[in-house]
Amino acid sequence: MKKKLNKMILGSWFTSILFLLFGIFLFVKPKLANSLIGYLVGAIILISGLMSLYNYFIAKKDIKYINFELIYGIVTLIAGIAIIFNPLSISSIVTIGLGIWFLFNGIMKVNTSLFLKKNKEETWGIILFIGLLTLLCGALLIINPFKGTMVVTQVVGIFVIVYAILDSMHWLLVKKRSKEIIEFIK
Numbered sequence: 685m686k687k688k689l690n691k692m693i694l695g696s697w698f699t700s701i702l703f704l705l706f707g708i709f710l711f712v713k714p715k716l717a718n719s720l721i722g723y724l725v726g727a728i729i730l731i732s733g734l735m736s737l738y739n740y741f742i743a744k745k746d747i748k749y750i751n752f753e754l755i756y757g758i759v760t761l762i763a764g765i766a767i768i769f770n771p772l773s774i775s776s777i778v779t780i781g782l783g784i785w786f787l788f789n790g791i792m793k794v795n796t797s798l799f800l801k802k803n804k805e806e807t808w809g810i811i812l813f814i815g816l817l818t819l820l821c822g823a824l825l826i827i828n829p830f831k832g833t834m835v836v837t838q839v840v841g842i843f844v845i846v847y848a849i850l851d852s853m854h855w856l857l858v859k860k861r862s863k864e865i866i867e868f869i870k
Contacts, residue, residue: 704848710841714834722771730764779829786822
């Protein structure tokens with residue numbers, strides 16, 4: 685039982701180290717990380733388009749299905765090539781989507797705060813402040829999606845680093861208390 689637990693701990697530490705390195709990479713090289721993601725997404729879309737075009741030229745039985753394969757193949761092929769030539773476009777699109785969501789969420793918070801003010805709820809001012817801050821963040825993400833993408837990537841990198849450290853601490857504690865844990869499991 686102790687050998688199994690030690691193998692599990694060793695494997696988890698290895699995973700934590702990989703997460704730590706990945707988090708550091710995201711934090712230190714956000715542009716490269718986003719480019720690699722863009723290339724990967726572009727390649728997947730390109731391959732999907734090529735497979736649809738292959739299906740179009742191979743299977744010629746169902747006319748409606750065949751036309752769909754041709755159209756889908758051409759569109760995804762073009763989209764895949766476009767993304768590969770501009771890999772950061774995917775990150776910018778995601779960031780703009782996040783900005784739109786922040787704007788919508790901020791408007792909802794401002795609306796809620798005005799409703800609470802009308803009903804004399806004390807917390808309306810705090811909610812208004814949070815809503816306005818959310819609106820500002822959303823506007824900044826939409827105005828400058830590239831910069832926003834880099835910041836979001838770095839924040840994700842920080843979260844991954846923190847996770848790796850906490851996970852390592854967890855398994856260090858398990859290792860330290862392994863005798864007690866094994867007794868508990870038996």
